[in-house]
Amino acid sequence: MINRQNGSAEESHFHWIKDGEKFALIGLDVPVEPEFTEMVLDDGMMALADRSFELPDYWKNWLGSIRVEQINECTLFLLAKCESQTVGIVDGEDKSLISKVGHWMMGLCLSQKISVTEAIFQAVGHCKGGKIDIRNFSSLVPPLGSIVSEFGPIGEERLICAANIAGGLHEITDKEAAYWRLLRCLHIYQEARSQRDILDRVHQFTRCIEGLIVPTQGNTKSQFKSRTELFIGPKHHELMGKLYDVRSDVEHLHENKLLEQFDRDQRIEIAKLEAVSEWIARSCLTRILLSPQLRVMFGNVMNLNSFWALDPEQRRMVWGDPVDPMDTAKQFNFSYITNSALGSRVQE
Structure with missing residues (x-):
């Protein structure tokens, strides 16, 4: 301290x-x-x-x-x-x-x-x-x-x-041998904070969260929604599904589905998802770094697999209370955001 x-x-x-x-x-x-x-x-x-x-x-x-x-x-x-x-x-x-x-x-x-x-x-x-x-x-x-x-x-x-x-x-x-995974997630988060493109930011913040839950291959989206309940509570599967879909679109160069035509409501939704993904990643990393026990548990893949193999109640006791994923976005007034700020090329 x-x-x-x-x-x-x-x-x-x-x-x-x-x-x-x-x-x-x-x-x-x-x-x-x-x-x-x-x-x-x-x-x-x-x-x-x-x-x-x-x-x-x-x-x-x-x-x-x-x-x-x-x-x-x-x-x-x-x-x-x-x-x-x-x-x-x-x-x-x-x-x-x-x-x-x-x-x-x-x-x-x-x-x-x-x-x-x-x-x-x-x-x-x-x-x-x-x-x-x-x-x-x-x-x-x-x-x-x-x-x-x-x-x-x-x-x-x-x-x-x-x-x-x-x-x-x-x-x-x-101490890379013991903390490689956590250090990698921190690096991804830090890199994302320096990105100008909002979809790249969503992609990287979501990867950071994904790095903390070590989903099994072929079951990534399902576990992304279920395991993040520990971080944000059980009522946000639809939100996390949207977040994962945007991450996948960027990963596979399908950004055209989101950006080819300007749609103000869709662009605002992307801005909200950027805020959500950043806040979840940041709140998780902060909690882990402030706890010696969590630093060890989230340090490497072997320890992470052991953590996620715990009984759900044991995980909750170790982790603590969830955060509200909308904390940074819910009080933001998007009516003040111009179409230009959202990426429109048409002069207002």
């Missing part, structure tokens, strides 16, 4: 870093709660709003105006840092910090369906002799929005939740 620290470490001119520390930093442009300024968690993790992040002047010459502008547009900075005896030397500490802040970013994506319009940046460096040096600066693929998105601002509660999810990610990293 990640806890917020009371008080802070010895500060330098740039209060977010001390002399003799290494850091890995991710900056992104997302809505942030107005009252949020900064938060220090244990294990060297820190989050800062834009007004709390100080940019050394000499970065501007080293990085160039375009990258500096990219930094200035960020509203939130996620930071992992550590004291180091090898400041100035790139080694395993740097790799560990990159992994830690990357997991926090992934945790944030799993805690909320955030969208970032501009590329996210990642900087890795250190502070030595009072000077902050950047060893690597790169752009990361951002999570993109969709028709149904969550626009709530990010604050302490969301960041702590994301950090706890990141703790679960840390436990399974570099």
Whole structure:
């Protein structure tokens, strides 16, 4: 469990870093709660709003105006840092910090369906002799929005939740033999969040869910509807059947059935299915990562088969209460969505 620290470490001119520390930093442009300024968690993790992040002047010459502008547009900075005896030397500490802040970013994506319009940046460096040096600066693929998105601002509660999810990610990293299936589902989910095409997103989110239920060959659709009862309850077979049909149409290049002619109602239905598939995948992955027991049970195919062989009541006791699959879509007002946003090429 990640806890917020009371008080802070010895500060330098740039209060977010001390002399003799290494850091890995991710900056992104997302809505942030107005009252949020900064938060220090244990294990060297820190989050800062834009007004709390100080940019050394000499970065501007080293990085160039375009990258500096990219930094200035960020509203939130996620930071992992550590004291180091090898400041100035790139080694395993740097790799560990990159992994830690990357997991926090992934945790944030799993805690909320955030969208970032501009590329996210990642900087890795250190502070030595009072000077902050950047060893690597790169752009990361951002999570993109969709028709149904969550626009709530990010604050302490969301960041702590994301950090706890990141703790679960840390436990399974570099342990592919035990957690290959779960890591694969996480990768598919992350890739789907960066897709612009809504049908590709539905396809990949549904594959992610499918990866958690290990259906038997030839019985996939039936088990997709029955086994997902554990995640969303028993009254959604028709909904899950529609979701699986769209997944199959994309898988077998039959998208023309859905897109060849513009039909507003059908396009809205696809947008709802994207929201449903994303929410089910995200809520499942979050629950699994936050539970040591579920991480093991959903880690690989052998353990998954053992889990699904349990008595249904045993599975429910281990898993917990289902979620409402329509949580993210049911309060969304589609009347405000234009035909153009739904893919129509006819000018309105």
